[in-house]
Amino acid sequence: MSKAKKPEQAELDLIERFIHFLLFEKGLSENTRQAYQSDLIQFASYCANAPCDFYAVTQELVQAYLVYLTENGVKQRSAARKFSSIKKFYKYLIGEKLIERDPCQFVKPPKLSIYLPKTITEQDVNALLDAPSEEDTIELRDKAMLELLYATGLRVTELVGLTFQQVNVELGVVRVIGKGNKERLVPMGELAQDLITKYLAYSRPELNKQQSEVLFLSNRSVQMTRQTFWHRIKHYCLRVGISTEISPHTLRHAFATHLVNHGADLRVVQSLLGHSDLSTTQIYTHVAKLRLQQLHQAHHPRSG
Known part of the structure; x- marks a missing residue:
């Protein structure tokens, strides 16, 4: 051979x-x-x-x-x-004028079936966000992270990598460094503002034993890993009885899906998510349509 x-x-x-x-x-x-x-x-x-x-x-x-x-x-x-x-x-x-003819010009790309990202209901999101206590140092941190994640649609790597300087609580915006070092400004909403203010006042001083610039710190005063945050989410899902498999990315999908469900412009959602191509964002219109179909079948008296 x-x-x-x-x-x-x-x-x-x-x-x-x-x-x-x-x-x-x-x-x-x-x-x-x-x-x-x-x-x-x-x-x-x-x-x-x-x-x-x-x-x-x-x-x-x-x-x-x-x-x-x-x-x-x-x-x-x-x-x-x-x-x-x-x-x-x-x-x-x-x-670069190294070749004259494009061999890919007339080749059809592999046909993709539509991938619908996993998402969760607004009711389950609310239950998850309400699960951590504001009276506990670690749980207040988790609550602020979950609220910020759902309020902004950040990627989990963007969330755990946030520095103190990237978040302006007074203006209510987060300066995100996304894929390809592209920068975007994302509004966070009042609930996230309030929880981050409380976290900065009560939890972070206890966790920040090494004068770190990272916003959300682990109990060892270092940046949290994605895996650690995922385990924290699973912990709260078990607490409130959410059986759906949820990851940090699920909340990003929920953020986008719920915005579209409530009539947000797709270009705005694209900007908030940091998608370079609108076609990537358009998947959420399919998710929204699927949800509407499910609601119709479940509640319309003549849906069969």
Whole structure:
């Protein structure tokens, strides 16, 4: 059995050059950079074993690669991401005048089924937010975090990474550093303002034994991990009898879904969530429609 060929160093260098271009132009996060690099090296390996010159890739080869991914158990969403990486790469090569024809131009991307994010009812959200006590140091911190998460739709990594300077309680806004180091201002609402004010007055001084700049501190005076916060949420779900599987990201989805349910403009929701593409936000219109259908079936006298 012949040994699989590896991409030429010149091809790896070209991929690296493309990654640097994206870092400079787009400000990618480390996870996104690694995904692009992994996708393109994998495709370069496939080309080397086709065999096919990396510069002379054809539409047929790209289509064959997508079939190869499917046959090897790669999920549609991952295959679509890999195709997107390849497409952007060859668009870059055309821009750099290294090739003349885009092999991806007429290739249809893998068809994705609509992914509906898990969300929870407003009633369950209210029960969860009411679960922690304001009389306990740790629970007041948790209550402030949960309220801020639901009020702003922050990603959990954005929440646990917040510094003291990023939150202006008087103005009621949070300055968030999101994916790709993109900055956005998000309003927090009065309930979150009040709870953060109480947390800063009573809990944080007890937890801040090392003069940390992190806003929400663990009982060891360091930044909380995502896993720790997730366990805290599970703790409160058990306390109030919420059986739905809930994660910190569920509250982000609930934030967006409930805004859309109450008539918020999709562009506003996009801005609050920090989505670069409106199509990412549009998923919440599907969630809202599904919820309306469920309510109709449950309560309309002639729904069957």
